[in-house]
Amino acid sequence: MKTTEPQVFIIESLRFSDEAEDSFEGRRISDMLALSGKTCKYFYVRTKAEFEAVLDKFWDSKYRYLHLSCHANSLGMETTLDEIPFQELSDILEPYLENRRLFLSACEMSCSKLAKLLMPKSGCYSILGPSEKIDFADAAIFWASFYHKVFRLNSEAINQRRLLATATVLSAIYSLPLNCFWMREDRFTKHFINPHPKPGEDVILKWAIENLFTKHPTPMPNK
Secondary structure (H helix, E strand, C coil), X not given: CCCCEEEEEEEECCCHHHHHCCCCHHHHHHHHXXXXXXXXXXXXXXXXXXXXXXHHHHHHHCEEEEEEECEECCCEEECCCCEEEHHHHHHHHHHHCCXXXXXXXXXXXXXXXXXXXXXXHHCCCEEEEECCCCCHHHHHHHHHHXXXXXXXXXXXXXXXXXXXXXXXXXXXXXXXXXXXXXXXXXXXXXXXXXXXXXXXXXXXXXXXXXXXXXXXXXXXXXX
């Protein structure tokens, strides 16, 4: 098994209109990680070929956390100049995600379709991202808060319980619904994080709040 480092590697690709408006969410997350003392790597790409080339750099870096900031829809991911269907995207990403976590800041990309294609074969620990459209400001604030919080408790690792506890509380704070996927004993698992659970259905949120400031969260309760 290749030893990995608990650092974040960000790949960003936007539309020309986003570039003109200086909407570089990934770059701002990188800056915030640097302020938190993390050695983040950030790359901006415009084509599928560049994306694949930078994934090689991700693997060579030995970084454990891959963060993709881009546009997407129900069919696939977009770079500035190319579209990558989910099946092709899964084939591209699969060799790079063993014993790693994938974080997606892209509309409709954190979905069962991609996760089911990618997770069983790749050895990826988990996938986390918004379940619906998200604007640049909300994305930048959420991800900066998420990384700051999880690394403040333990700068050397993000375990699944702490990931879920932190994501659940921040989902409620920023009114951001999330999807999280992981493999549990070779079984594909999807967990929808509802930012506004109804009374009586908030057992997961209560668990997350109780465990937000502990290095060793208790097991997440069943819904």
